[in-house]
Amino acid sequence: MKYIHNEGLTADKLKLGERAKIRNFGDLMIQRKLAAMGVLIGQEVCIIQRTIMGASYYTQIGGQFFALRREELQAIEVENVPS
Amino acid sequence: MQRDTIKILLVGNPNSGKSSVFNHLTGLNQRVGNFPGVTVEKKTGTVRLSPTLALEITDLPGLYSMYATTLDEKIASNYILEVANTGEVDIVLYVADSTKLDTHLMLFTQLKDLGLPMILLLNMEDEAKSQGVSIDLQKLEQFCEVPCVFFNGRTGGGRSELLRLLKTGHWGLKSQGIVSLPDYLRDMYTHWAKEANGLPKDYWHWVAALTNHGVEIESNESLSKETRLRLQIEETVFRLNNIQKILKNGYLKSAHQLKTKSKIDRFLAHPWYGTIFFLLIMLFVFQAVFAWAEVPMNWIEVGFASLALQIKAVLPETWFTDMLADGVLSGIGGIVVFVPQIAILFFFLTILEESGYMARIVYLFDQWMRRFGLNGRSIVTLIAGGACAIPAIMSARTIANWKERLITIFVTPLISCSARIPIYTVLVGLVVPSGAKLGWFNIQGLVFLSLYVGGIMAALLVAWIMSKMIKSEEASFLALELPSYKWPLFKNILLNVKERVHAFVWEAGKIIMVISMILWAAASYGPAQSREEAKISASEMIQQQGLQDEEAEALEAALLLESSYAGQFGKWIEPAIAPLGFDWKIGIALLTSFAAREVFVGTIATIYSVHNEDERSIRKQMAEATDPRTGKKIYDTPTVISLLIFYLLAMQCMSTLAIVKRETHSIKWPILQFLAYTLAAYLFALAAYQILA
Numbered sequence: 070m071k072y073i074h075n076e077g078l079t080a081d082k083l084k085l086g087e088r089a090k091i092r093n094f095g096d097l098m099i100q101r102k103l104a105a106m107g108v109l110i111g112q113e114v115c116i117i118q119r120t121i122m123g124a125s126y127y128t129q130i131g132g133q134f135f136a137l138r139r140e141e142l143q144a145i146e147v148e149n150v151p152s
Numbered sequence: 153m154q155r156d157t158i159k160i161l162l163v164g165n166p167n168s169g170k171s172s173v174f175n176h177l178t179g180l181n182q183r184v185g186n187f188p189g190v191t192v193e194k195k196t197g198t199v200r201l202s203p204t205l206a207l208e209i210t211d212l213p214g215l216y217s218m219y220a221t222t223l224d225e226k227i228a229s230n231y232i233l234e235v236a237n238t239g240e241v242d243i244v245l246y247v248a249d250s251t252k253l254d255t256h257l258m259l260f261t262q263l264k265d266l267g268l269p270m271i272l273l274l275n276m277e278d279e280a281k282s283q284g285v286s287i288d289l290q291k292l293e294q295f296c297e298v299p300c301v302f303f304n305g306r307t308g309g310g311r312s313e314l315l316r317l318l319k320t321g322h323w324g325l326k327s328q329g330i331v332s333l334p335d336y337l338r339d340m341y342t343h344w345a346k347e348a349n350g351l352p353k354d355y356w357h358w359v360a361a362l363t364n365h366g367v368e369i370e371s372n373e374s375l376s377k378e379t380r381l382r383l384q385i386e387e388t389v390f391r392l393n394n395i396q397k398i399l400k401n402g403y404l405k406s407a408h409q410l411k412t413k414s415k416i417d418r419f420l421a422h423p424w425y426g427t428i429f430f431l432l433i434m435l436f437v438f439q440a441v442f443a444w445a446e447v448p449m450n451w452i453e454v455g456f457a458s459l460a461l462q463i464k465a466v467l468p469e470t471w472f473t474d475m476l477a478d479g480v481l482s483g484i485g486g487i488v489v490f491v492p493q494i495a496i497l498f499f500f501l502t503i504l505e506e507s508g509y510m511a512r513i514v515y516l517f518d519q520w521m522r523r524f525g526l527n528g529r530s531i532v533t534l535i536a537g538g539a540c541a542i543p544a545i546m547s548a549r550t551i552a553n554w555k556e557r558l559i560t561i562f563v564t565p566l567i568s569c570s571a572r573i574p575i576y577t578v579l580v581g582l583v584v585p586s587g588a589k590l591g592w593f594n595i596q597g598l599v600f601l602s603l604y605v606g607g608i609m610a611a612l613l614v615a616w617i618m619s620k621m622i623k624s625e626e627a628s629f630l631a632l633e634l635p636s637y638k639w640p641l642f643k644n645i646l647l648n649v650k651e652r653v654h655a656f657v658w659e660a661g662k663i664i665m666v667i668s669m670i671l672w673a674a675a676s677y678g679p680a681q682s683r684e685e686a687k688i689s690a691s692e693m694i695q696q697q698g699l700q701d702e703e704a705e706a707l708e709a710a711l712l713l714e715s716s717y718a719g720q721f722g723k724w725i726e727p728a729i730a731p732l733g734f735d736w737k738i739g740i741a742l743l744t745s746f747a748a749r750e751v752f753v754g755t756i757a758t759i760y761s762v763h764n765e766d767e768r769s770i771r772k773q774m775a776e777a778t779d780p781r782t783g784k785k786i787y788d789t790p791t792v793i794s795l796l797i798f799y800l801l802a803m804q805c806m807s808t809l810a811i812v813k814r815e816t817h818s819i820k821w822p823i824l825q826f827l828a829y830t831l832a833a834y835l836f837a838l839a840a841y842q843i844l845a
Contacts (some may be wrong), residue, residue, distance in 0.1 A: 097381040098221075102631050104388040105217035107255030121423045124519035125630060133252075134634040136515035141631055 072148040080114050081126070081142035088115050089147035091130075096144035103141075107133060114147055157206045158318060161235060163228070163263065164247035165256050166214035167635040169275040172305030173247050174211045175647050177314075184651055191557075191817045192227045193549065201319055209245070218262045218359050219384040222552045223626055233365050236266040236356055243318070244270045247303070250280035250287060257395045258388065260296070265333075265355040271317065272296055273303040273310070295398050306641060333358065337386055344379045416637060421512045430513055434535045437500045441539035442570055445492040452492075456485030478676065483668035486747065487661040490542055490807065494656055495649050497536055497543040502648040504532075505550065506640035511632055518630050524612050525619020527556040528630070534560070534611065537567035538604075541808045542660070545815055546652055555624040559615050561815055562825060565808050566611040568604050568800065571749040574767075575799050576603055578753055581771050583792045607800055610832075655814065663810035671718075671747050678716040686715035703761075710761035718743050732798065732834070733791035733841040735779065742804070749804050790844035794837040802833035 072090045083089055091110050094100035112131035119126055126137050164170040174182075178197025185194045195211040212231060213224035220226040235241040244263060248256035253274075263270060277287060293300045299317055303310035333355065341352070341361075352358040359365065362380050375383075420426050460477040467473040504510045514528030521530050529551050536544035544564050551557035568576075580599050588595040677683075690708040693699075699707060713719055722739030729739055737759045745752035753770060756762075760773040777786045803809065809822040816822075 097378060097385065098627055099629075099631070101219060101381055101385050101388070102221045102629055104385050104392070105219065105221070105258070106631070106633060107252075107258070107392060109389060109392060118417075118421060119423065120516055120519050121427065122519050125515055127417070127421055127515060127634070133255075136511065136518070136630055136632040136634055138518065138630040141629065 071150060073151055074148045075151070078147055078149060079143045080116070080128075080145040080147050081139050083114070083116050083147065083149065085116055085118070087149060088113055089149040090114070091145055092148050093146040094144055095146055099141050099144040103145075106135070107131065108135070114145065116142075156204060157208050159240065159242045160207055160209045160318075161232070161241045161244045162209055162211045162247065163232065163244055163259070164214060165216055165249070165252075165259060167633055168214065168247045168249045168256060169305035170211065170214060170247045172641060172644060173245075173273060173275065173303055174209065175641075175644055176303075176305065176308040176311055177207075178209055180647075180650075182647070182651070184655065186817060187227050187231065190223070190227055191554065191815070192224055199315070201315060205319065207315075207318060210241075215259065217259055217384075217388060218266075219363060219388070221627065221629065223554045224552050229363065230365060232263065232266070232268070233356070233359060233363075236263075236268055241268070244268045245273055245314075246270050247273045247275055247305075250274045250277045250302075251283055251285065253287075254396050254399055255392065257296075257399075258391050261391050261395065262355075262359070264296070264298070266359070267354075267356070270298045271314070272298055272300045273314070274300060275303055275305045277302045278304065333387065334390060337383065337390065340383060340386070344375055344383075417512065417634075420509065421515060421634075423516075426512065426516050430516060433504075434532070437497065438535060438539055440500065441493050441497045441536065441543070445496050445539075448492040449489050452485060452489045456481055456488075474676065475672075479669050479672040482672065483665045486668055486807070487657060487664050490540070490656060491653055493540045494543040494546065494653055497539070497547065498649045498652045499645060501532065501536075501547055502645045503640045506638065506644055508635040508637045510550070511634050514630075514632055515634065522628070524615040525556065525559050525622075526615055527551045527553060527560065530556065530560040533564055534567055534608075537564040537569060540569050540571070541565045541567070541805065542656065542811050543652070545808065545811050546656065549815065553624075553626055553628060555619075555622050555626060556628070558622070558816065558821070559618045561812055562618060562821065563611040563615045565803060565805065565825070565829070566607050566614065566801065568607040569749075571805070572603075572799055574750045574753045576600060576796065578756075578767055578771055578774070579792050579796050579799075581767065582775060582787050583789045603796060603800055606797075610801060656811065659814045660807065660810035663813065664807050667806040667810075668747055671744060673717070674721065675713060675716050675718040675744055678712075678720065682715040682720075683712070686711040706758075706761035709758050713740065713755075713758050731841065732837045733788075733794045733845065735786055737777075737786075738795070745804050746806055748807065749799060752799070752804075790841045793844060794841035797840050798833045798837040800833070801829055801836060803829035 074092065078089075079095070080089065080091075091108070091112050091114055093110060094103070108130050113129075115129045117127045117129055117134075124139050126139065126142055128135050128137055128142070162170060162174055164173075174195065174197065177199055181199070182195055182197040185196065186192065187194050192213055197209050197211070199207040199209065201207060212228040215225040215228040217225075218229045218232065220229045246260050246263065248260065260270070260272065272292075274287060274289075274292075280287065289300055289302070301310055301314050301317065303314060341358070352361050361375065362384055364380075420429060460481045463477045463481070464473060467476070504513070510529065510532075513532065516528070517531040518528035521528055530548070533544050533548045533551075536547055541564050544567075545561050548557050548560045548564070551560060580596055584596050584599060586596060590598065678686075687708070690711045693711075694704045694707060718740050719736075721743050722736040722741075725739045725742075726734075726736040729742070734742070737756070740759060741752045741755040744755045753767075756774065757770050760770070760777065762769050762773050774787045775785075778784060779786055803826045809826060812822040812825060813819055
């Protein structure tokens with residue numbers, strides 16, 4: 070798969086089931102938190118589910134599963150495969 | 153050198169199975185304390201290896217990195233830095249999940265670089281195997297430069313091997329770090345810390361500088377917060393990349409790479425089905441705490457009551473016998489009676505926690521709860537609070553963020569618990585006839601419902617206010633690992649239940665005992681003169697009215713209670729509670745029901761000399777009660793509504809206050825809770841009465 074840089078695309082904007090690659094982080098606190106859990110630039114992100122109000126996300130990142138808030142996903146800049 | 157005790161520190165990432173390892177190693181020999189000055193619990197356990205040799209194991213809260221992001225992690229990371237400096241620990245047992253070595257070894261390399269002697273315990277090796285990952289132990293030992301042992305957290309397999317290794321004492325050398333920091337990071341540090349009093353001498357000073365640990369390093373003011381974060385991230389990423397590179401040679405990874413989401417989560421974490429399923433589960437747990445606990449609770453109550461009778465029958469009639477039978481025994485009974493509820497609640501909550509389901513609950517409810525400054529886990533505490541605030545408040549301990557935990561603990565007593573039901577039943581029955589309907593709805597039911605809804609709204613409102621008022625440096629994250637589901641281990645469940653019961657009985661129990669003795673004395677003793685007068689007027693009235701047996705006893709009890717210190721108290725506060733529509737008799741009940749809310753009903757029964765304590769006769773007496781001065785009915789609608797509001801909000805439960813003190817490790821919070829809720833109850837009851845009357 071070829072990932073294309075897409076300015077301003079953050080992980081919260083991904084469609085359910087869409088795969089993307091982490092390009093950068095927009096927030097150091099969140100980056101540090103996620104890095105310690107093994108989330109790194111270059112890994113694949115995929116949103117599996119959202120909660121009723123859409124404020125929390127069930128995600129898969131690099132083989133692990135995480136629950137993340139929308140703000141936390143907004144801090145993950147990604148590149149995707151344009152459809 | 154052979155020592156008497158080997159001091160061991162148990163460290164690992166969250167979800168590494170560390171607590172199972174701890175339970176397998178120490179079994180029942182566990183103590184729960186706290187890290188000095190903080191509310192994070194510290195578990196220690198001992199293992200006797202031989203008559204001369206014992207292990208003392210301290211279990212640290214799980215952490216991902218030396219660069220902590222939550223209070224629990226900060227405690228753990230500070231503790232590690234401390235012991236790395238003082239050498240107070242002989243060895244660190246590092247627990248890693250074999251299926252996640254690529255991330256779980258990150259912290260391991262940090263500890264290694266701190267110079268701590270370690271043994272690496274590889275947990276869940278069987279699971280790694282079933283995923284097609286095989287671990288070459290020898291290669292891993294070469295890489296890690298420490299002894300590696302497979303330890304199965306489910307079966308305890310590997311325990312004897314580990315103990316043998318610990319016995320030999322050959323666990324290792326204080327070696328140099330294995331993933332030493334690259335030069336470019338040191339250069340970055342120099343660049344940013346030009347003004348610093350010298351560079352960090354070693355990794356310990358490096359971490360201390362980046363985490364603001366200790367006072368030795370005052371130079372790091374030149375390192376801005378942003379710089380520190382950047383260096384921390386750079387280091388973490390460097391370590392993770394190195395580990396991944398090395399592990400590729402060390403162990404084989406299977407062909408199928410990414411696990412797909414477990415099938416169960418399509419249902420359990422589904423926005424709608426998952427929410428409904430959770431509510432059903434909690435309904436079941438609630439029912440269990442509410443209904444199943446009632447049977448053993450009755451046994452306990454009846455058992456203690458009959459024991460008290462036996463003591464009175466056997467021992468001579470002295471004040472000491474009275475104290476033993478009515479004061480001490482009922483105090484102990486009042487503590488033990490909570491054990492069934494605590495045990496049942498934690499039996500189920502530990503299953504939710506151990507299975508990995510709790511993380512899904514947090515995921516589903518974070519969005520609702522955070523609006524009120526609460527945590528996704530708070531939903532469990534609040535629902536459990538509907539049965540009893542005591543076990544519920546104890547369940548808040550798993551909330552990692554201190555502010556969110558505190559708010560949860562603070563507001564839980566506002567949720568109407570089972571002890572309020574007898575009061576609500578008696579009072580609502582006084583003003584609403586049982587058959588009354590409004591359209592299709594039973595009015596009594598509606599009033600009950602509005603009381604419950606009122607409690608929930610009050611709790612959320614207070615939570616919201618507190619979240620605005622309390623300043624916290626701790627950042628609020630969700631960022632939560634969703635671990636794979638596991639069958640809960642029976643051993644872990646039992647140990648957790650035992651620990652919670654123990655904490656309640658021995659720590660909160662002491663306070664409950666003291667207060668209940670005071671309350672007993674207040675209700676049983678009084679100024680000598682008024683006691684005498686009460687006895688005389690009681691026997692006169694009994695003769696006049698020709699009362700016998702039970703009726704006579706009930707009348708005497710009523711007059712004696714009136715003449716006691718509690719009775720004096722009731723009369724003393726009457727001016728203050730009169731604007732709420734309460735008379736001195738209610739004043740007495742307010743005092744005695746501080747022991748537990750349901751005591752209100754019993755006290756009212758005594759004071760109106762009702763000899764059989766069923767609801768109907770109590771209600772009848774209350775309905776007939778009139779004010780001797782005005783001839784007005786005491787329990788008219790405004791008074792009853794005012795009383796209902798008072799009991800809805802007031803902090804009328806010493807056991808809850810005792811457990812709040814235990815859980816917050818501070819006398820400040822229970823006192824604040826008591827003052828705030830009593831004041832709120834007073835003001836709202838006042839407003840209600842004044843508007844209605």
